[in-house]
Amino acid sequence: MRQALEGSQAIAQAVALCRPQVVAAYPITPQTHIVENLARLVADGKLGCELVSVESEFSAASVALGAACAGSRAYTASASQGILLMSEVLYNIAGLRVPLVLTCANRALSAPLSIWNDQQDSMAVRDAGWIQLYCADNQEAVDITIQAFRIAERCELPVMVCVDGFTLTHTLEPLELPSQEIVDRFLPPYRFSRGLDPLAPLSMGTLVAPEYFTEARHLHHEALLAARQEVEAAAADWAAACGREQAPLVRVDGPPEATIGMLTLGSVFGTLLDARDQFGGPPVKLLHLGCFRPFPTEALRAACTGLEHLIVLERAISPGADGIVGAEVRSALMELDHPPRVHNFAAGLGGRDVPLAIYPRLLDAIGKPHPRMSAIDLRPELLPDKAHAAGEAP
Amino acid sequence: MIEIRIHGRGGQGSVVAAYVLATTAIDVGRFAQAFPAFGAERRGAPVASFVRIAATPIRRHCQVAQPAFLIIQDETLLELPETLAGLLPGGGIVANTQRDSQALSDTLGHPVHALPATRLSRDTLGRPMPNTALLAAFLTLTNLLPVAGLKDALAQRFKGDVLARNLDLIDQVAAATPAGLWQERAHATSA
Numbered sequence: 001m002r003q004a005l006e007g008s009q010a011i012a013q014a015v016a017l018c019r020p021q022v023v024a025a026y027p028i029t030p031q032t033h034i035v036e037n038l039a040r041l042v043a044d045g046k047l048g049c050e051l052v053s054v055e056s057e058f059s060a061a062s063v064a065l066g067a068a069c070a071g072s073r074a075y076t077a078s079a080s081q082g083i084l085l086m087s088e089v090l091y092n093i094a095g096l097r098v099p100l101v102l103t104c105a106n107r108a109l110s111a112p113l114s115i116w117n118d119q120q121d122s123m124a125v126r127d128a129g130w131i132q133l134y135c136a137d138n139q140e141a142v143d144i145t146i147q148a149f150r151i152a153e154r155c156e157l158p159v160m161v162c163v164d165g166f167t168l169t170h171t172l173e174p175l176e177l178p179s180q181e182i183v184d185r186f187l188p189p190y191r192f193s194r195g196l197d198p199l200a201p202l203s204m205g206t207l208v209a210p211e212y213f214t215e216a217r218h219l220h221h222e223a224l225l226a227a228r229q230e231v232e233a234a235a236a237d238w239a240a241a242c243g244r245e246q247a248p249l250v251r252v253d254g255p256p257e258a259t260i261g262m263l264t265l266g267s268v269f270g271t272l273l274d275a276r277d278q279f280g281g282p283p284v285k286l287l288h289l290g291c292f293r294p295f296p297t298e299a300l301r302a303a304c305t306g307l308e309h310l311i312v313l314e315r316a317i318s319p320g321a322d323g324i325v326g327a328e329v330r331s332a333l334m335e336l337d338h339p340p341r342v343h344n345f346a347a348g349l350g351g352r353d354v355p356l357a358i359y360p361r362l363l364d365a366i367g368k369p370h371p372r373m374s375a376i377d378l379r380p381e382l383l384p385d386k387a388h389a390a391g392e393a394p
Numbered sequence: 395m396i397e398i399r400i401h402g403r404g405g406q407g408s409v410v411a412a413y414v415l416a417t418t419a420i421d422v423g424r425f426a427q428a429f430p431a432f433g434a435e436r437r438g439a440p441v442a443s444f445v446r447i448a449a450t451p452i453r454r455h456c457q458v459a460q461p462a463f464l465i466i467q468d469e470t471l472l473e474l475p476e477t478l479a480g481l482l483p484g485g486g487i488v489a490n491t492q493r494d495s496q497a498l499s500d501t502l503g504h505p506v507h508a509l510p511a512t513r514l515s516r517d518t519l520g521r522p523m524p525n526t527a528l529l530a531a532f533l534t535l536t537n538l539l540p541v542a543g544l545k546d547a548l549a550q551r552f553k554g555d556v557l558a559r560n561l562d563l564i565d566q567v568a569a570a571t572p573a574g575l576w577q578e579r580a581h582a583t584s585a
Contacts, residue, residue, distance in 0.1 A: 004417035004426070030432075116432060137455070166432035167455045172413050173427050174420040270453035351432060353457045 002174040007138040007163065010175050011077075011103055012037030014145040016047045017183040018101075020075045022067035024052040024060045028082040029115045030165035031105035035077055057082035061089035064100050068093070069204055071195030073149065074100040079165055080107035083121040087128065090158075094129030095220065096204055099152035099192070102130075103145065105165040106266065106315070108350040116351020117165040118315040119266060123324045129220050131159040131227050132293040134265040136251070138163075138173050140290075143244055146183055147234040153190045154234075155227045162292075164267040164315075166351070178242050186241050224294045231291050247288075249296035250303045254285035259308040261340065262362065263287040263329065268313060268347070268354050275359030282363070289325065297332045304333055307340035309366050313358075313376070315348045322373040341366075345376040352377055395448035396538065396584045397458045401477050402467030405437040410551075411465065411525040412443035415532075418539050418547040419447045427452045440471055447538065462583030465532055466490060467511075467524050478502065482583045486576050488532045490524040505579070507535055509567065518563040519556070526560045530567040536580040541568050 005013070012034050015023070023042075025035040041047035050067075054060045060076045067074040078086060083104055093100065104122045108114035122132060131151060135141040141163045148159040163169055196202070208216055228249065235248035253273060254261075260282055262272055269288040276284055287303055289296070304310055310333070312326040321327065326344030333339040343366045348354040354377070361376055398415070402408035409430045416428035424447055431442040444458040462485040464477070469491035471477045481487070487504055490511035498506040509531050511524035519526070526548065533541050541564060548560050 002420060004413070004420040006413070137453070164455070166429070170432065171427060171429040171455065172416050173452070174425060267455040271456050274454040355456045355459065356454065 002176055004172055005138075005175045005177075006033065006170065006172045007141060007168040008033030008105075008170065009037050010138055010142050010177065011145055011163065011169075012041065013177055014142045015075050015101075015103075016041050017178065017180055018075075018146055018149045018187055019073065019184075020047075020049050021072035022050045022052065022064065022074045023076065024054055024063035024067070024074070025076050025078065026054050026057045026060045026082065028057070028079050030107060030117070030169045031077045031079040031082070031103065033169060034103055034105065057085040058089060061086040061093065061102075064102070065089060065093050065096070065098060068098045068100040068192065069096070069196050071192040071197075073153075073190050075102070076100070077103040077105065079105040080109055080115075080121045083125060084109065087125050090125050090128045090130065092205060093158045095216070097156045097194075097220065097223065098158060099156050099190075100158050101145070101148045101152055102158065102160045104160050104162045105169045106162055107165040112350075114350040117167050118349045118351070119162065119164075120316040120349075122160060122162045123316040125160075126293060126324070129157075129224065130293060131155070131157055131224065131231065131291075132162060133159065133231070133248075133291055134162045134289065135164075135168065136267060136269040136288050136290070138168050138171065139175055139244070140246065141168060142175055142177060143238060143242075143246065144290075146178070146187065147231075147238050147248075149190075150187050151227065151230045151234050154230045155223060156193065157223060157227055162266065167267045176242075176244070182241050186238060228291070228294050228296060231294075247290065249291045249299040251288040251290060252285060252303045253288075255283045256285075256306070258283035258285040259306065260363070260366070261285040261287055261304060261307045261310040262313060263289055263310060263325070264313045265289045265292065265325065266315065268315070271354055271356060272313075272359055275356040278356055279360050281360070284363070292325070295328060295332065300329065300332050301336055304340055305336065309343060310340040311343045311345065311362050311366060313345050313347055313362065315346065317346050317349070317373065317375075326373055343370065344373040346373065347375065347377045349375065395446055395452065396463075396580060397461045398445040398447075398463045398465065398532075399458055399461035400443045400445070400465045400467065401471045402441055402443075403437075403471070404435045404439045404441050406467045407523065407525050408441050408443045408467060411467070411529060412445045414525070414544070414547050414551070415445045415529055415539075416447070417550065418533075418543040419445075421546055422539055422543045424449060424539070425451050431457070440474065461485065462580070463488065463532065463536070465528050467528065469493070472498075472502065478504070484579055485583050486535070486579050488528055488535065490528055505576070507531060507571070507576070509571070514563060514567065518566065519559050526563050527567045530564040531571045534568045534571040534573050535576040537574045537577045538580050
C-alpha cells in the first residue's frame with residue numbers, strides 16, 4: 001500500500017524493519033529526522049534495539065563499530081562534517097571488514113558553511129573502503145537501505161547508503177514499505193563469522209607490519225570488487241520478494257540508438273527524466289550510477305557503448321583536478337574501442353536548485369568549447385570583479 | 395500536475411500544511427510531493443513550503459518556481475516581493491487576512507480569496523493555527539481534492555477533541571466558501 005511518508009521517516013522505518021540491535025547516532029542537519037524517528041520507534045516500544053546517544057559522530061561510528069564487532073546488526077547515520085569527523089573510524093570499520101550500514105544524508109562540506117545538499121561528504125570518503133550506493137528517490141532509499149544490510153552481512157563490508165539531504169530526506173512522497181514478513185525472509189538473523197566472543201578471545205585492529213599490510217589491502221580491494229555480485233544479487237532477490245525492479249549498478253533509461261548520454265547520481269536523475277519529456281530534442285540515454293563503490297566498470301562500459309557524448313553531472317568537485325565521478329568515468333571508458341567524449345559538469349553545489357532547465361543547457365554546452373570540468377549553473381554575475389580581485393583599481 | 399506554494403512564518407506550520415495537503419492527495423489515490431524551502435528555520439522568519447499534485451508519478455526533485463496557487467498563512471508576507479514571485483497567470487491566492495478579497499485582488503493583480511483563518515481557528519480550535527481553515531478553503535475553491543480527504547489526513551495526525559474541533563472548522567469553512575469557484579483556474583494552471 002502506498003503511504004505518504006517523509007524520506008527520513010521512511011528510511012527510519014526501513015531500518016527498523018531490518019531489526020537492528022544497536023543504533024548509535026549524533027544529530028546533524030539534514031540527517032537528524034532519521035535517528036529522531038528511530039528513537040521514537042524505540043521509545044514507543046515498536047523497535048527493540050539499543051539506541052545509544054553519543055557526544056559526537058566519532059563516537060557514533062565507534063559505537064556502531066564495537067557493536068558490529070560483538071556480532072550485532074548495527075546502524076548509524078550522519079552527514080557533512082559528521083562524516084568527516086567519523087572518517088578515521090570509517091576507514092577502521094572498512095579495514096576491519098566489519099559489516100554495518102550508515103545512511104549519509106548528503107550535504108556540502110565547510111567552508112563556506114552550508115547546511116544544504118551536495119555530495120562532497122560521501123565523495124570525501126570514497127576511498128575508505130566502504131560500499132557506496134546512491135539513491136535516485138525515496139523509494140530507492142527504502143529498498144536500498146534494506147538491501148544494504150544483506151549486502152554488508154554477506155560481504156562482511158560496511159555499506160554507506162547515500163541520500164540527497166533535504167531534496168530526499170525532507171520530501172514527503174507516496175512510498176511502499178514492505179511488510180515485516182518480507183524483510184524477515186530477505187534478511188535472516190545474522191551471525192558475524194569473526195565476532196568477539198569472551199569464550200574465544202581474539203584481538204581486532206592490531207598493528208600489521210609491512211610483512212602483511214599489502215596483503216590485507218589487496219584482500220580488501222578484492223572483497224570490494226567481488227561485492228558487485230552481492231549488490232546485484234540483493235537487488236534481484238529484493239525484486240523477487242517485493243516486485244520492485246532496480247538496476248543496482250547502472251540504471252539506463254532511453255533509446256539504445258541514442259548517441260548522447262547523461263550520467264548522474266542521486267535525486268537529479270528524476271529531474272532529468274521529467275526534463276527530457278518536457279524539452280524533447282535529440283534522443284538521450286539517461287544513466288544513474290547507483291553503485292559508486294565498487295565502481296561498476298563493466299556495466300558502465302556496456303551502458304555507454306555506442307555513445308558519442310556522455311555528460312557527467314555531479315554534485316561534488318575535486319578542486320584543482322576534475323569532477324570526481326567525471327574522472328572515474330573517463331578512466332573506465334578509455335578502454336572502449338570508441339569511447340564517448342566525456343563532458344564533465346558540476347551542478348547543485350551547496351544546495352543550489354537543479355531545475356528542469358538544466359537539461360537544455362547541458363545539451364547546448366556539449367556543442368561549445370568548455371573546460372574539462374566546470375559548474376554548469378555558475379552565475380558569473382556573482383563573481384568578484386576580476387580587476388578588483390587582482391588588487392587593481394576598479 | 396499542479397504546483398502550490400505555501401508562505402508562512404516559522405512556527406505556523408507551513409511544512410505541516412504542505413505535508414497534510416500532499417497526504418490528502420496520496421490517500422485519495424493521486425501522486426504528490428511536499429517539501430519545505432530548505433533552510434535554517436527560525437520562529438517568526440518568513441518560510442515557504444511546496445506541494446505538487448499529479449495523476450502520474452512525480453519524478454522531478456527540484457523546487458517549484460511557478461506555482462499555480464499560493465496559500466498565505468501570514469498576510470504581512472504579501473508585502474514581500476518574493477511572495478508573489480513566479481505565480482502563474484490564471485492562478486490564485488488564498489490568504490489568511492481580515493481584509494476584503496476584492497480589494498486585495500485589485501492591489502495584488504491576482505485573484506485573492508481572503509478568509510480570517512487566524513480568527514476562525516482561535517474561535518474553534520482555541521489556538522491561532524490557520525492551516526486547517528486555509529486548506530479547507532483552498533480545496534473547496536478548487537475542488538482539487540475532496541474535503542473529506544482532508545479530514546482523513548488530519549485524523550492521521552490528531553485525535554480526540556483536537557481532531558473534532560478541526561473537523562468542525564473544516565465544515566464551517568467549506569460551508570462559507572464558494573465551492574468550485576476556482577475549479578477552472580486549477581484546471582487551466584495544471585501542466
